[in-house]
Amino acid sequence: MLHIMFENSDQSKTDLSELGEFGLIDHLTKSFNITPEFTLKGIGDDAAVLDFKEEKVIVTTDLLVEGVHFDLSYMPLKHLGYKAVMVNLSDVYAMNATPRQITVSIAVSNRFPVEALEELYAGIKLASKLYKVDVVGGDTSSSTSGLIISVTALGGAKEEEVVYRSGAKTNDLLVVTGDLGAAYMGLQVLEREKQVFKVNPKNQPDLDPYTYLIERQLKPEARKDIPPLFKALEVKPTSMIDISDGLSSEVIHLCKNSKTGVNLFEEKIPLDPAVISVCEEFQLDSTTIALSGGEDYELLFTIDQGDYDKIKGNPNFTVIGHMTEEAEGMHLVTRANQKIPLIARGWNAMDKKEDKK
Template identity: 60%
Template sequence: MFDNKEKTNIEALGEFGLINHLTKNIQLVQKSTLKGVGDDAAVLDPQGKKVLVSTDMLLEGIHFDLAYTPLKHLGYKAVQVNLSDIYAMNAIATQVTVSIGLSSRFPIEAIEEIYEGIYIACEKYGVDVVGGDTTASKQGLVISVTSMGYANPEDITYRDGAQEGDLICVSGDLGGAYVGLQLLEREKLVYLENPNIQPDLEGKDYIVERQLKPEARRDIVELLKDIDVKPTSMIDVSDGLASEILHICKQSNKGCSLYEEKIPIDPMTYETAREFGLDPTVCALSGGEDYELLFTVKQADYEKIKFKMDISIIGHITEPASGYNLISKSGNVHPITAQGWNAFPTNNSDQTNS
């Protein structure tokens, strides 16, 4: 988990000293940030826009496993999963707060690695860190990030706006994060049985990165704005395609038809899923953690999006009575059910995707 260089105990700095140490080099880039870290509260100026706020918590042993998750990647991912929620509202994220609970087994150098990943993500996406907290934890490492963003009222997109006949679109490709997780879990078991065996991840960089270092899709929000397309509904794919399309349909009081052959699956995801004896389509439907954007658009916008490289049209919205259906490659119709991530599993087994 950590390298063998000399470690510094957190007690050497104390809570406020640690906060100062971690935040001393923050550079603010957003005009809407009037006051960031250093006072009792941040001061933000919406500049006439609506404010969007979202919070996610990542728990060690539930959402991540430090046996194969580099701390820098963990910090990066913690930010990304929160920014994704803002982009899923067709808005742009501008600020985050970061709170961490940690045990004494983590030296300052480990926390620095986490924050290095946090700052890399924030710099890449033009987001300011404006506050947070650190505290002791007896339950392992806990990271909680709150993201904030702004949008003009007319641009905000909710889950409940899908209309009959709308096209169902998704960015990127699906299932990669889940298959990457299966690969990492397999290599962990091999290592535990024989620590002398090195992980065999050669040629699998893409799906491993999909799990450990996801990228929120701000570029899709910007693209839609550039081509003058306002989605009628939108959500990010954190719990699997099936779960997310059901959220849109149920909140919009509509049905849907998805076409299996249209669901974008990367060749590496497809091949690796088959190696594990998994159905690639099921991985895309139920895997989760892809953090792509699933959205609906009016049929009149078809010409604007049909040739966009990173957007796939995978189905359409139907009347409520039609239900929620997947049309297989062979033409059979299957009802869509949500079998993705469950935040409160009924058994005692740990889940490591979120």
């Protein structure tokens, strides 16, 4: 994967117009199968017809815009397709639900040949296969500039299994899956190499030390293992959210929706060694990166203290704090044991994706 970065592809190119009316989306979606148990009708009618049995329907949507959410100079289209699906599935898992279907709409300018869109759809197809979701609809339009991908994901969950952002209680433990900050640092590495490439296109950088970071940025995986793990451990989180915008802002969402405060312990935040070393290289503070970096697609949740024994020692989980009375406020407790107010770092509304979910 890393070797194709910054190379100019010279594959054969088919102009979009050659496929004619209705040809493009048929061509791109002809190989998509459906799961008859949950999808009665997929692509090919005015709308899809889905069967959720006894389950409630979970729905979420996300839009990815070229030049805002991705840069095609280092994001291969196949990865982009894969990631566009992951971003949405992550939201479904964050409800403790199982994704079943997605719809995918794209707006694309004529500068993309058919082969480029085939790559994009190859990534979408791979994601849908690995995560067992059916592609049941979509729309393909031209755009005056760039590429825009809009994905909607549908999932199912029994009503009593759904976990909202709003159920955390005082003294609940705050827990996170995986580790944080790697996707953001992967982006920093890619941005740096892009600048180097501009100056010296013949330079072939050694990106091996950054493999984990770059993969977290270019090919994130949604945590499909976590909802079944909760079931196996007989734990139901009291609240949950996925980490798309950075730990800090997600913790604040849980607190505000649950009307609690929080003490988040800096020393507990899980960081991969590669994040720590690349933060040193870039002279960035790794805690700040974990709090504000975003795009980790890990799950952040709270559990009752009585459930602690059920998750203790599980390598998927790290307890990073506990909820407090709302009046106590939201704080980061630093390694020096200072309490500093937690703020939603991040970017201006229009520089970074505004995710209402």
